[in-house]
Amino acid sequence: MNSGAKRWLLVAVAAAMAVSYFSAQFNRYYLGIVIDIGINIILAVSLNLINGHTGQFSLGHAGFMAVGGYTAAKITLTMQTILPPWAHPLLFLVALLLGGGLAALAGLAVGVPTLRLRGDYLAIVTLGFGEIIRVFFQTTEAFGAATGLTGIPHWTTFAWAWSLAALTVFVVGCLVSSTYGRGFLAVHDDEVAAGAMGINPVRYKVTAFVIGAFFAGIAGGLYAHHKQFLSPGGFDFMKSIDIVVMVILGGMGRTAGVIVAAVLLTLLPEVLRGFADYRMIIYSLLIIVLMIARPQGLFAFRRQRN
């Protein structure tokens, strides 16, 4: 399984680079949406590790994304004039990794104190952390405060977004199907029983938060260098909800479903653009109807364990 998965990862990365080579031929608007999809896949798959596989309920994913985005943007903004142009891809990589690393630290900071909470309480605390992070960026002058950061270089190409999306799917997929990773599912199914079997729920929960936050941070960095503009308003509670809806729609803990949901939910607002006034009303109605009709997710066909 593992060597097969590795081969798929290499194929995906190679394909992403090949497509990216011809990206100048594509319509810029469509290319932008396709990159959006890649970023959203990273966000949804990483949140799926926390909410789906491990069965926690985080409503603060946008906060981790903000940490990664602002860190990466700040690094490239200060360093790009110092470094020669040929070093820029390397700088971008370092910025993304540092953004992810800081987001992972934020994940650790959220994960450790909140271990004692579960269900609704955890949801609210993660929501609170997300809001605090947003308020922090909104008030810190170094990060542009309420106006945000502008003039971020446009470095996120198709290759970057989709290679990293493939990497996220690969890492999360391998992690969950590994012997170690079965622990996430055990914690999801029954925390007390998992504890009794010698699995440390605390450790698994923190690990899920840290890894999930790391990839959310990377996605934030990609987002910053795609939109070339960051404002704290873009990382509010609504953004977290968008990602949660992708995970729910795809079916919690089902990577393939979550990817399809991320694609559909990124396309949906674009398709509905003609009905601009009604599109968010349709979107929210869709959530309600879906939850009543297919709570297990659109793409979950086997019966889920209870």
Next chain:
Amino acid sequence: MTEVFQQLINGLALGAIYGLIALGYTMVYGVLRFINFAHGDVFMLGAFAGYFFAPAVNRFLPAQSYLGGALVLIASMAVCALIGMVIEFLAYRPLRNRPKLTVLITAIGVSLLIEYTCQHAAVFGAAPRKFPDLIPATTWHVGGLVIASTQVIVLVTTLSLLIALRFIVQKTKVGTAMRAVSFNEQAAVLMGVNLNRIISFTFGLGSALAAAGGILYAMNYSSIEPLMGVQTGLKAFVAAVVGGIGNLPGAALGGLILGIVETFAGGIPGLSNYRDGIAFAILILILLFRPSGLLGKPQIEKV
């Protein structure tokens, strides 16, 4: 010193409003064990109901009279009670025995639906509107303190609503049934409690209080818009958790604490920018040291 008292009065007025909204969260949590995310939007609808009732009432009563204000308040509370019951009937009742997460996401969906529908140009539109003065606007100067009549009204109304709520919950039959459902749903049903009716009543009661909160908020800040319930609703929910969710006096206490701390923080130059983050910081601290809130009872996990 005067400034401290002044901030205390402002904080009490804000905290009373938070408390009124928090009561709705806590009551719904008590009977259904889920967070009604749409509650903040019912608060907003209450303010808008007041906005539309005020001119209607002015037709037969002089503008800015205490009686007229009371009529607007009661009419808006009734409308929102109905809205709350309809939301429960359409969105939450079909999900009664589903996992909590499903209901939570539905609640978020309902909240978004109300917000976006109200922002639509054909409904309220996204632009803020000026809330009419419902009562004679006067300010009293007491030993250097400035007290607005709206602040007094906020405190008096909140206090009377709290007393009324306490009476309903503790002394009436339906209140006893509410407490029974909250204590043990299955046993309550076996004792002949009509679950659907009680849950419906709880939503109505909570939504009426949120509407009262909306009107009082609008009277104090005089500007209303379709997204006014988002931040206020979240903070009121924080107040409910701080006080101990499911606990009625706790919700009122949490609201007061939050309102006072937030107002004081707003007055300190270095902290004022962080005003919106403070509620959540308090929440995290409380949950770390007292996970069941200030007045909540710790729940023992049974295997």
